[in-house]
Amino acid sequence: MNKQTEKLELRLYIAGQTPKSVLALSNITQYCKEHLLGKYSIEVIDLLKNPQLAAGDQIFAIPTLVRKFPEPLRKIIGDLSDKEKVLVGLNIRPVNKEN
Amino acid sequence: MSKNSKPHFPKVSTGVSGLDEITLGGYPKGRPVLICGSAGCGKTMFGIQFLVKGITDHNEPGVLMSFEESSNDLSKNVRSLGFDLERLKKENKLRVDYVRIEPSEIEETGEYDLEGLFIRLNHAIDEIGAKRVVLDTLESLFAGISNMAVLRAEIRRLFSWLKEKGVTAVITGEQGVNTLTRHGLEEYISDCVILLDFRIIDQIATRRLRIVKYRGSTHGTNEYPFLIDENGLSVLPVTSLKMEYIVSRDIVSTGHPGLDKLFSKGGIYQGGSTLISGAAGTLKTILAAHFAVASCLRGEKVIYFSFEESSDQIVRNMKSIGIDMSPHLKKGHLTIHASRPSLQGLEMHLLVLLKLIKQIQPQMVVVDPISNLITIGKKSEVRTMLIRLIDDLKINNINAVFTTLTSDISGGFKNEILEAVSSLADTWIDCKNKIVDGERTRILRIVKTRGMGHYNNPVVCKISDSGLDFGSTVYQKHTKATT
Numbered sequence: 001m002n003k004q005t006e007k008l009e010l011r012l013y014i015a016g017q018t019p020k021s022v023l024a025l026s027n028i029t030q031y032c033k034e035h036l037l038g039k040y041s042i043e044v045i046d047l048l049k050n051p052q053l054a055a056g057d058q059i060f061a062i063p064t065l066v067r068k069f070p071e072p073l074r075k076i077i078g079d080l081s082d083k084e085k086v087l088v089g090l091n092i093r094p095v096n097k098e099n
Numbered sequence: 100m101s102k103n104s105k106p107h108f109p110k111v112s113t114g115v116s117g118l119d120e121i122t123l124g125g126y127p128k129g130r131p132v133l134i135c136g137s138a139g140c141g142k143t144m145f146g147i148q149f150l151v152k153g154i155t156d157h158n159e160p161g162v163l164m165s166f167e168e169s170s171n172d173l174s175k176n177v178r179s180l181g182f183d184l185e186r187l188k189k190e191n192k193l194r195v196d197y198v199r200i201e202p203s204e205i206e207e208t209g210e211y212d213l214e215g216l217f218i219r220l221n222h223a224i225d226e227i228g229a230k231r232v233v234l235d236t237l238e239s240l241f242a243g244i245s246n247m248a249v250l251r252a253e254i255r256r257l258f259s260w261l262k263e264k265g266v267t268a269v270i271t272g273e274q275g276v277n278t279l280t281r282h283g284l285e286e287y288i289s290d291c292v293i294l295l296d297f298r299i300i301d302q303i304a305t306r307r308l309r310i311v312k313y314r315g316s317t318h319g320t321n322e323y324p325f326l327i328d329e330n331g332l333s334v335l336p337v338t339s340l341k342m343e344y345i346v347s348r349d350i351v352s353t354g355h356p357g358l359d360k361l362f363s364k365g366g367i368y369q370g371g372s373t374l375i376s377g378a379a380g381t382l383k384t385i386l387a388a389h390f391a392v393a394s395c396l397r398g399e400k401v402i403y404f405s406f407e408e409s410s411d412q413i414v415r416n417m418k419s420i421g422i423d424m425s426p427h428l429k430k431g432h433l434t435i436h437a438s439r440p441s442l443q444g445l446e447m448h449l450l451v452l453l454k455l456i457k458q459i460q461p462q463m464v465v466v467d468p469i470s471n472l473i474t475i476g477k478k479s480e481v482r483t484m485l486i487r488l489i490d491d492l493k494i495n496n497i498n499a500v501f502t503t504l505t506s507d508i509s510g511g512f513k514n515e516i517l518e519a520v521s522s523l524a525d526t527w528i529d530c531k532n533k534i535v536d537g538e539r540t541r542i543l544r545i546v547k548t549r550g551m552g553h554y555n556n557p558v559v560c561k562i563s564d565s566g567l568d569f570g571s572t573v574y575q576k577h578t579k580a581t582t
Contacts, residue, residue, distance in 0.1 A: 015214045024209070047215065051222035054215050058199050061244070062214035072204065079209035089206040 008032075008040040008090070009069035015062045016048045020079045024063040027080040031087065035095045065090075108315055111159075111231070111267045114152025115145065117334030121310065121319035126291055129265050131258050133288040135272040135280045136295030141306060141327055142271040144180070145295070146233035147173070148331050149269050151182045153231045154192040161231035162223040162266075163195045164216075166239035170195040180331045194223040200243030207245055213253040217260060224266060232261065232268040241282045258287050279311065290314050296322070303475050305444040308334060324446035335446060335487065344493045346370060351498065354393030357560070357569035358386070358528075361545050363552035367526050370496035371549070372489050376503045376517055377530030381541055382560065383502035384408075385567060386528065387465050388417045388424065390500045395427040399462035402455055403435045406471040410435035421566040434459055445476040449484045453491060463498040469520065470504040482519035489523050505529075525549040531557075543569075 012028060014021035025044060032040045047054050047062070057066050061077040067090050076089045087094060110124035119125050126132045126149075134145050150161035165173060173195060174184040187193035196219055224232065237254065244250045261268045270288060272280030279285040285292055292311040297304065307322045325334040347369040352359050359366050367373060373390070377383045391401045405413060413435060414424045427433035436455060440448070456464060466488075472481050485501070492499045501524070503517055521527055527546040532539055541560050545553040561568045 013215065015218060020210050020212070047218045051218045054219045054222070055196055058201075059215040060198055060200065060213055060219070060240075061211045061216075062218075063211060064215065074206070075204055076206040076208060078207050078211040081209035085206060085208045089208075 006039070006070055008036060008067065008092070010040060010042045010090075011057065011066040011068055012042060012044050013054070013057070013059045013062060013064045013066070014044060014046055016046065018062075021063045023079040023081065024065065027083075028065055028086070031080075031083060031092070035087065035092050037095065110316075112152065112157060113145075114148045114150075114156070115325075115332045115334055117323070117325070118308075118332075121323060121334065122291075122313065123316060123318060126267055126269070127313070127316065128267055129262060130290040131261055131268040131270055131288045132291040132293065133270050133272055133280070133284055134293045134295065135274050135285070137274045137297060140295040140297035141325070141332065142295060143168075143173075143235050144177075144327055144332050145293075146235050146269045146271055147177050147182060147184075150193060150231055150233055151177075151184070151187065151331075154187055159230040160192045160227040161194075161233065162220065162227070162229045163193070163233045163235065164220060164223070165195060165197050165235050166200070167236055169197045169199075179329065180327070181329060182331065191227050194227055194229070196220070196223050198239075200239065202243050205243065210249075211246075212249065213240075213257070216253075217257065221264075224264065230266055232266045234268065234270045236271045236273060238272050238280060238282050238284065254284070255287050285311075291316075295325075300476075303441065303444045305446060324444075326446055326450050328447075328450065333450065335449065344490075344496075346493075347496055351397070352393050353386075354389030354391070355386075355567055357567065358389070358543075360569075361554040361558065362548060367498075367548065368550060370493060370498060371525035372492065372499040372501065372523065373526040373528065374501050374503065374517075374520060374524035375528045375530065376505045376521075378505055378532055381530035381532060382543065382562070382567070383504075383530060384413070384467055385417070385420065385422070385562065386530075387467050387500050387502050388413070388422050389567070390498070391433060391463060391465050392422055392424060392427065394463040394498065395424075395430075395432040397462075399432070400459055401427070401433045401463045401465065402459055402461045403433060403465045403467065404452060405435060405437040405467050406440050407468060409437045413437075419564070420562055421564060434461075440471045440475050445472060445480055445484045448472070448475075449487060452488060456491070456495075456497070461497060463500065464492055465500040466502070467500075468502040468504055470502075478519050482523075485520055486523060521546075 010028065012025055028042060032042065045053055063079060065076045065080060067074040074089060076086055080086050109128040110126060111128045112125045113119055113122065134142050136142050146163065150163055153159040153161050177184060184193060184195065188195065223229065240250060270284065272284045275281035279292065279294060291313045294309050294311050296307045306325050308325050309322045310318045323334050325332060349369040350364045350366040351369045352366045375383045375386050391403055394401045417424055424433060469485065489499060501520065503520065505517055526548040529544045529546050531542045533542050542557045543560050544557045558569055
């Protein structure tokens, strides 16, 4: 079975440093470190600073994590506290099961 | 906003002609308004017209947040109604933000809020300095978000945020089974709620609206018909007109010297309404044509609404008895508008009538026959429509002539339309068929005429190639004036 060969491009939309946003960022960073072995990038977009960016990715909830690549586009809204759901949602294979 | 509204309760024009009258000035300024109704009843139109008229008539920029249609689709859809959204967008007077929520590509985990929506809305409002906001249809959120507690809390927050922002917001909602809106938005918006209704009665569609509540303001409480046509929406505030018109003292000819003689003043009052009732093949259309031609000969403009015959057919038939309408048609004095009653609902007919009247500014309007309208509406509806029409004509001092079909059988006037309309008419002429010595004879009678005396006995009249002939009728003394 191939491991993740493509680099995962993620975008996290937040609105200021709210507890939910901070939690979401730390959650996704942790999951990626554990399971993606460096093959990822996370771009954080603060809509309070760049409100015009919200319409492009059809953001209505905060925080929202968007998987830009690979296609198809996926969105996970919430503070990402359910690890299982996030990994399934992003189609990430947990690393430890393959070892 | 408007001069009429009380200073302590500012209102904003709705942009819909007629609705401002019913709401006594418009929507409550700086507060959310809920417009609800079933699918296809025109909710979006109310929103768009509110925005577009706000920009064009009041120079108030607006934001449309659409949850259902993309910006391009919307522009295309309302283009046919004369609204150029693209131009307004370019002029930075209008922002359209299409919020697309695709449940299939969204997962939810943990806590979130809808700050994203707030940011988008806020951004659009601030960018153009919007005073008006439309959210169409906010309830689409319920399909995309599964956490109801969050959603409801956020919707509540959204409405108070809109109030704080000082914008007047129109929020549309889909009607539920037993509730005004499917997801109970009316719980959150309590300032002004308008319910739209789209009914099919006898295969003819009619749109109506009703103001369910309007906190802090009086308003019209009836159901009001409204129309969507090439100029957008208009509401007909049926009963808002007051009986304050000034009436004329001038006398005009009915168009036939014999008929004129039946009235003590040698004609009828200018600006009055005349009802001609009768069985099939009596004299109704002929009399109406006399009225019309007489008016044309006075150099006036006449609109003849025909619900039975085509324009050409009327002209041909009238010519056969010596009434030539064609020169008046050519000169533009006479306009014949022929349409089938079942073509559209009553309100649509009324609007077409009122529009043509406004456009042509006639001194006489003939509707032949009004009895056909009963095929598309109930008695009360037809009556309401005719009250509205007669009122409009009275206010503008226009002579009105209506014909209506009655049955020949009994002596009384057992006819729904007649019952409804006779009290509205100032003059009532009734025609009948009678068999005298095996020959059919037409008999005409003035049932009433307000404000003058009239000949009381039945008058025998004949139709020949040269027109109506009242023959050797001995004109008796006229009775005293009736009321």
